[in-house]
Amino acid sequence: MTPTEYEYLRKFLRDHSGLDLSADKQYLIESRLLPLARKAGISGIGELVQKLQGAGSGALVTSVVEAMTTNETFFFRDKVPFDHFRDTIMPEIIKARAGRRSVRIWCAAGSTGQEPYSLAMSLKEMGAALTGWRVEIIATDLSQEVLEKAKAGIYSQFEVQRGLPIQMLMKYFKQTGETWQINPELRAMIQHRQLNLLHDFAQLGTFDVIFCRNVLIYFDQDTKINIFNRLARQIEGDGFLVLGAAETVVGLTDTFRPIPERRGLYKPNDARAAAAKPALAGAAPRVAVMAGR
Amino acid sequence: MKTCLVVDDSSVVRKIARRILEGLEFEVTEAEDGSKALEVCQHKLPDAVLLDWNMPVMDGFEFMGHMRRLPGGDQPKVVFCTTENNVAHIAQALSGGANEYIMKPFDKDIIADKFAEVGLIPVGQAMV
Numbered sequence: 242m243t244p245t246e247y248e249y250l251r252k253f254l255r256d257h258s259g260l261d262l263s264a265d266k267q268y269l270i271e272s273r274l275l276p277l278a279r280k281a282g283i284s285g286i287g288e289l290v291q292k293l294q295g296a297g298s299g300a301l302v303t304s305v306v307e308a309m310t311t312n313e314t315f316f317f318r319d320k321v322p323f324d325h326f327r328d329t330i331m332p333e334i335i336k337a338r339a340g341r342r343s344v345r346i347w348c349a350a351g352s353t354g355q356e357p358y359s360l361a362m363s364l365k366e367m368g369a370a371l372t373g374w375r376v377e378i379i380a381t382d383l384s385q386e387v388l389e390k391a392k393a394g395i396y397s398q399f400e401v402q403r404g405l406p407i408q409m410l411m412k413y414f415k416q417t418g419e420t421w422q423i424n425p426e427l428r429a430m431i432q433h434r435q436l437n438l439l440h441d442f443a444q445l446g447t448f449d450v451i452f453c454r455n456v457l458i459y460f461d462q463d464t465k466i467n468i469f470n471r472l473a474r475q476i477e478g479d480g481f482l483v484l485g486a487a488e489t490v491v492g493l494t495d496t497f498r499p500i501p502e503r504r505g506l507y508k509p510n511d512a513r514a515a516a517a518k519p520a521l522a523g524a525a526p527r528v529a530v531m532a533g534r
Numbered sequence: 535m536k537t538c539l540v541v542d543d544s545s546v547v548r549k550i551a552r553r554i555l556e557g558l559e560f561e562v563t564e565a566e567d568g569s570k571a572l573e574v575c576q577h578k579l580p581d582a583v584l585l586d587w588n589m590p591v592m593d594g595f596e597f598m599g600h601m602r603r604l605p606g607g608d609q610p611k612v613v614f615c616t617t618e619n620n621v622a623h624i625a626q627a628l629s630g631g632a633n634e635y636i637m638k639p640f641d642k643d644i645i646a647d648k649f650a651e652v653g654l655i656p657v658g659q660a661m662v
């Protein structure tokens with residue numbers, strides 16, 4: 242690949258998904274895009290770049306952008322954030338929202354669904370404490386392909402053994418041949434939507450909890466700052482932001498502050514005016530009312 | 535150093551498991567069937583047992599029953615590791631006293647995740 246082609250693709254990816262590639266990631270581009278080109282009957286990176294530059298390449302743009310995303314995820318990834326969710330976040334929310342008995346949670350890069358389903362299972366495990374509560378989990382991702390998989394909730398034997406305790410597999414999944422599908426009751430708790438974090442997301446409304454894990458690491462500093470600032474507008478004044486193990490707001494923005502001794506947890510800083518945010522546009526919100534046991 | 539007893543009638547599987555577990559800083563002993571494993575446990579109980587199901591002489595499920603009745607036999611964490619991958623077997627293992635369950639084939643990540651799950655290794659270690 243020529244330096245000009247590489248620079249074109251770098252800029253293309255930064256513009257479309259925020260992916261910030263350093264100057265030496267040619268191998269990554271080739272390993273992800275050559276198979277894609279071959280399938281599309283395109284001879285190589287050179288021709289691919291020409292096609293991207295040409296008009297009417299919408300489907301190709303999407304497949305190039307999606308091919309360059311890293312979708313790796315596990316159930317209860319890193320465990321600690323989910324312990325915090327159970328032991329710190331939800332107890333506070335349950336107290337603070339005792340009046341309206343509803344909670345809105347956003348998984349801002351939900352990938353193939355392991356993260357939102359882990360949250361759904363955690364909520365189920367809370368049992369009586371949430372009986373009668375309206376629970377809304379919105380899982381978004383840039384990639385349509387991972388969203389389809391998340392919606393189906395079907396996982397391989399390998400995937401259900403990464404991070405998922407065996408008791409939870411038994412309790413919340415149904416085996417069909419070599420695969421395992423998460424129960425309809427949990428699937429019904431989650432609304433899946435395509436969303437690019439580079440674009441406006443104000444229409445999603447305001448959340449009590451935002452999980453935004455292992456996606457900002459791929460972005461450059463300005464993009465991170467921009468996203469943090471916009472996330473701050475979608476979070477309740479007493480809400481929680483949860484980041485990945487390698488991510489932080491420190492040194493980037495003061496819209497959030499880390500919670501001491503709760504690694505990965507952040508609180509919004511200013512008590513922003515509770516300006517009424519529009520509710521979900523488009524599809525009717527999927528709200529699960531938690532049943533008792 | 536924590537100890538792990540690997541019980542499997544396949545020497546290849548035992549070797550792979552040993553390599554993974556030594557990487558997770560376990561001292562590993564091996565047994566090729568349930569009755570040999572029981573002898574090891576009567577001598578000294580390990581911290582963990584990685585346990586195949588189908589083996590000649592005594593199978594893994596029967597072994598677990600005997601081991602759990604030894605003095606202190608409720609202590610070791612038992613992680614099944616078997617090609618039996620259906621709900622009935624998993625339920626039977628759990629009600630018989632297993633702590634975790636791995637469906638073969640397995641790899642280092644799965645063993646590390648499952649061992650972290652039952653507290654045999656710190657969570658962070660599963661990530662390396």
Ligand SMILES: C[S@@+](CC[C@H](N)C(=O)[O-])C[C@H]1O[C@@H](n2cnc3c(N)ncnc32)[C@H](O)[C@@H]1O
Nearest residue numbers: 258310312314350352383384437438454455456
């Ligand atoms: C490594 S996964 C993280 C999944 C999950 N949050 C976790 O921590 O396990 C990163 C996800 O971010 C998505 N992604 C990448 N760029 C994005 C963007 N600009 N907007 C929304 N999602 C994006 C990818 O499609 C991928 O599914």
